[in-house]
Amino acid sequence: xxxxxxxxxxxxxxxxxxxxxxxxxxxxHLFLIDCGEGTxxxxxxxxxxxxxxxxxxxxxxxxxxxxxxIGMISTFRLLGRSADLHIYGPKGIKEIIxxxxxxxxxxxxxxxFFHELESTKSQIIYEDDGLTVSTIPLDHRxxxxxxxxxxxxxxxxxxxxxxxxxxxxxxxFQNLKLGKDILLESGEKIKNKDVTLAxxxxxxxxxxxDTSFKESIVNEIQGVDVLYHEATFLNAHEDxxxxxxxxxxxxxxxxxxxxxxxxxxLGHFSSRYNDKSAFVDEAIEHFDIVELASDGKIFNx
Amino acid sequence: xxxxxxxxxxxxxxxxxxxxxxxxxxxxHLFLIDCGEGTxxxxxxxxxxxxxxxxxxxxxxxxxxxxxxIGMISTFRLLGRSADLHIYGPKGIKEIIxxxxxxxxxxxxxxxFFHELESTKSQIIYEDDGLTVSTIPLDHRxxxxxxxxxxxxxxxxxxxxxxxxxxxxxxxFQNLKLGKDILLESGEKIKNKDVTLAxxxxxxxxxxxDTSFKESIVNEIQGVDVLYHEATFLNAHEDxxxxxxxxxxxxxxxxxxxxxxxxxxLGHFSSRYNDKSAFVDEAIEHFDIVELASDGKIFNx
Numbered sequence: 001x002x003x004x005x006x007x008x009x010x011x012x013x014x015x016x017x018x019x020x021x022x023x024x025x026x027x028x029h030l031f032l033i034d035c036g037e038g039t040x041x042x043x044x045x046x047x048x049x050x051x052x053x054x055x056x057x058x059x060x061x062x063x064x065x066x067x068x069x070i071g072m073i074s075t076f077r078l079l080g081r082s083a084d085l086h087i088y089g090p091k092g093i094k095e096i097i098x099x100x101x102x103x104x105x106x107x108x109x110x111x112x113f114f115h116e117l118e119s120t121k122s123q124i125i126y127e128d129d130g131l132t133v134s135t136i137p138l139d140h141r142x143x144x145x146x147x148x149x150x151x152x153x154x155x156x157x158x159x160x161x162x163x164x165x166x167x168x169x170x171x172x173f174q175n176l177k178l179g180k181d182i183l184l185e186s187g188e189k190i191k192n193k194d195v196t197l198a199x200x201x202x203x204x205x206x207x208x209x210d211t212s213f214k215e216s217i218v219n220e221i222q223g224v225d226v227l228y229h230e231a232t233f234l235n236a237h238e239d240x241x242x243x244x245x246x247x248x249x250x251x252x253x254x255x256x257x258x259x260x261x262x263x264x265x266l267g268h269f270s271s272r273y274n275d276k277s278a279f280v281d282e283a284i285e286h287f288d289i290v291e292l293a294s295d296g297k298i299f300n301x
Numbered sequence: 302x303x304x305x306x307x308x309x310x311x312x313x314x315x316x317x318x319x320x321x322x323x324x325x326x327x328x329x330h331l332f333l334i335d336c337g338e339g340t341x342x343x344x345x346x347x348x349x350x351x352x353x354x355x356x357x358x359x360x361x362x363x364x365x366x367x368x369x370x371i372g373m374i375s376t377f378r379l380l381g382r383s384a385d386l387h388i389y390g391p392k393g394i395k396e397i398i399x400x401x402x403x404x405x406x407x408x409x410x411x412x413x414f415f416h417e418l419e420s421t422k423s424q425i426i427y428e429d430d431g432l433t434v435s436t437i438p439l440d441h442r443x444x445x446x447x448x449x450x451x452x453x454x455x456x457x458x459x460x461x462x463x464x465x466x467x468x469x470x471x472x473x474f475q476n477l478k479l480g481k482d483i484l485l486e487s488g489e490k491i492k493n494k495d496v497t498l499a500x501x502x503x504x505x506x507x508x509x510x511d512t513s514f515k516e517s518i519v520n521e522i523q524g525v526d527v528l529y530h531e532a533t534f535l536n537a538h539e540d541x542x543x544x545x546x547x548x549x550x551x552x553x554x555x556x557x558x559x560x561x562x563x564x565x566x567l568g569h570f571s572s573r574y575n576d577k578s579a580f581v582d583e584a585i586e587h588f589d590i591v592e593l594a595s596d597g598k599i600f601n602x
Contacts, residue, residue: 015345096400100397103396104364105442
């Protein structure tokens with residue numbers, strides 16, 4: 001998995017501080033997570049091909065997380081896209097997009113599928129051979145979901161050094177990958193663990209923005225390799241975090257600790273803080289593997 | 302009048318080519334004309350104070366002319382705006398903006414007035430002591446208006462050298478500004494033209510985008526000081542201009558010539574042309590006072 005931060009600032013876009021958007025690459029697939037105003041320009045800056053984006057996940061209908069979506073869809077059309085586009089987001093997102101297309105007498109020359117979300121319980125909303133995407137219901141001023149991207153465990157890997165001297169029937173290679181023991185034509189029994197290696201480890205990435213401090217999300221994100229958790233405020237403004245249903249860096253770090261994640265990435269910073277290092281200083285009091293998001297930064301998971 | 306081009310490119314925003322938006326300053330008032338995605342960032346780059354914008358004029362509901370509007374309104378709220386905001390644009394614009402505010406459970410802490418347009422005849426849509434704004438109905442794929450900003454003729458100006466030796470009653474200064482002759486207490490008659498100067502010339506600016514070649518707009522823009530006319534295409538793509546209801550640089554120049562305008566500014570360039578100088582070359586065949594718009598360029602009218 002590779003995560004590219006396109007924007008990680010709250011509220012309103014500035015010349016050098018873009019609102020929330022990320023691209024997650026998983027086994028050749030690109031997933032766009034949130035789409036603040038100007039996301040398409042950020043994608044161009046990072047030289048990410050628009051046509052590779054097949055699925056877009058919107059956390060909630062605040063502008064700094066989705067005002068760039070209609071522009072992306074329009075640009076897809078202008079670029080001659082023909083591949084399906086799937087959009088996951090809160091109920092209402094279809095009405096907004098289709099109203100804008102209708103009033104512009106516009107259309108898409110590709111199929112546009114809306115997957116509108118209403119449940120307040122975690123659910124799997126996408127699944128393919130290699131991955132599942134589940135919602136992480138969050139607690140914000142409007143209906144909001146985080147998203148958990150979980151790779152599936154791959155097949156066991158054949159140990160070339162061990163198998164090259166054995167006369168294995170073609171169909172048994174698949175049985176070995178599935179973890180089964182096999183019988184050679186000679187009658188010799190081959191134990192799976194003697195000739196295969198463990199599967200590549202499957203990775204999990206959790207995106208949680210925007211949300212107040214919500215302990216129960218620990219159930220859904222337990223042990224993920226990387227957690228992106230919003231940290232709009234510092235401790236000095238904890239009251240404001242509570243009032244606006246956002247989190248502080250400390251609160252994000254407490255969640256990371258409880259969930260025993262591999263790494264915490266902080267983002268969604270309020271523009272009131274010029275120096276972002278205090279976010280790390282306050283988080284590290286609770287959880288020590290912490291990094292700051294910044295526009296354009298790439299994280300390999 | 303001072304015109305600042307924030308963006309003058311068609312279809313889709315690029316890192317260094319922004320979609321349509323302009324700011325017109327008239328006697329301390331700022332008018333925003335169109336509002337493509339990312340307009341708020343362009344305003345910040347030009348250090349234009351958001352609070353000075355009281356009226357926004359949207360030509361039509363294609364994304365490259367208004368996808369930045371909802372973000373502007375959201376940012377106005379976040380900046381604590383209290384002054385009224387007036388938005389002029391095609392019917393439907395209110396529904397789009399209010400739906401987005403509703404689904405975000407958002408609001409404005411200032412009064413938001415929508416002036417929705419439906420007429421296909423030119424009409425005065427705004428007037429104050431110094432200015433009128435009229436629509437210029439255009440011919441595009443959706444209902445579209447250009448806008449004519451016309452300063453009113455100011456008062457005659459007192460000629461200080463001539464009046465300082467005369468015993469003029471206070472109320473007669475106003476009569477002189479209004480063009481009246483006056484009678485001094487001494488009985489001497491003072492002819493207005495002997496002691497006043499002509500008013501400062503009133504300026505007129507016409508914004509015409511997007512439109513096919515439409516001769517009848519000449520009636521509304523006759524003799525304006527500056528005409529901004531879209532020129533999406535060059536002659537080589539005149540068929541495409543016709544099909545998409547846009548104009549070529551030549552067609553814009555023909556309009557400028559027929560209307561005997563003071564200066565023609567070309568904009569709304571298609572991204573297919575890297576070298577913009579051909580737009581001038583083709584326009585100048587028909588009308589020779591022509592300039593190209595570019596993002597950030599300022600025109601004093």
